[in-house]
Amino acid sequence: MNTIKVFAPATVANVVCGYDILGFAIDEPGDEIILSKNNSHQIAITKIEGDGGKLPKNPDKNVVSHVIRLFLKKINSDQGIDIELYKKMPLNSGMGSSAASSVAALVAINELMGAPFSRQELLPLAMEGERIACGNAHADNVAPALLGGLVLVRSYEPLDALRLPYPKDLSVVCVHPYVDVPTGEARKIIKERISLKSAVQQWGNIAGLVAGCCTNDLGLVGRSLEDVIIEPVRAMLIPYFYEMKQFALDSGAIGFGISGSGPSVFALCGNMEIAEVISQKIKELLSQKNIESESFVTKINEDGARVIS
Incomplete structure (x- = not known):
């Protein structure tokens, strides 16, 4: 596999009373990302659409390239990657825009590199994308975007995030x-x-x-x-x-x-x-x-x- 396309959903964090510990994913909107292997050993952002020109294409400043770089370092790989990011949700909306981008990137690079990690194992890397985006590595957006459904972050140290049942008619x-x-x-x-x-x-x-x-x-x-x-x-x-x-x-x-x-x-x-x-x-x-x-x-x-x- 040399190219992959992934969708990651928007999320509702906190769910009113659960500040930083509760969140759920929703069917729409969300972000899409396309990753392709290259032979340059470099990470390059080749296209960003839907952001109104607000997001940096510099791979040293974008959360997407940041989490991909962390992933590749974790598996000791110098694989080059070209990134296309399609923002299909509003920026700075409170609906987990940066989380959706980070999660889409990590799920994509994980699959592209043979799926060495589970979704749970990708969560700490996704949180590092949030640290870059807003200064705090919280999980109440990235966890539901990764795992789906309603998620409780029981603990941050050590990290312990789990899915909860919920009424399916909601x-x-x-x-x-x-x-x-x-x-x-x-x-x-x-x-x-x-x-x-x-x-x-x-x-x-x-x-x-x-x-x-x-x-x-x-x-x-x-x-x-x-x-x-x-x-x-x-x-x-x-x-x-x-x-x-x-x-x-x-x-x-x-x-x-x-x-x-x-x-x-x-x-x-x-x-x-x-x-x-x-x-x-x-x-x-x-x-x-x-x-x-x-x-x-x-x-x-x-x-x-x-x-x-």
Whole structure:
């Protein structure tokens, strides 16, 4: 095999109450990458499309070439690689754009080089892509993009990420308002200290969310989709966040929150019909406020990154 094409999905990190430890993949959007072997012993980015010219083609500065270089070093290979990256999701959206690129690259190079590593073994390398992208090697985007489904990062030291069961009928609305909330800045405003009362409440919500997903109890899931630590701070960066949240809940959403660091928001719904209604209502609200947006109505992606050809 000399050439391979891989798709990696967008993700919703945190899932409201699980900051840096919970995330799920969605069917769309996502990124595609094509890797081809070359004889130059060099890594070259030959094409990037869909980024509006914002991403560097310099292989020393791009997360895709960075994780490929880490992979090749790990297997002691000097194989040359040409990279084509097709961004099919918005940048700086809170939907795991850099994670999708890193994961697509790693799954592709792993297959191209004979699949020496499992998906779990690729996870630390994908996290290094996040370190380059936003300064923090968190796994709540890359883990679900790699593994698919709903993922819990139980521990970072040592790394322990595992898939959780979830209600298969769940539908997801992701709405991306065209406003700028850089991930690094969104992380900086988070409080370094919280009260024990808030911590206990958050732990209860995380446990309730996991229990609700494992038992298909949508009522428990909905009650648990509450964040008393991160959302109150980050919501200030997202125009009309609470208005969007109220629209979603009044229209039948199980829960609503910020996708990753924002500005994208998401709603969990019991079916696609409710999801479509919520998508339309939120887009109409933002339009009335002169904010352009795009939305995705989708299911949770069960498989994570996949080889296309």
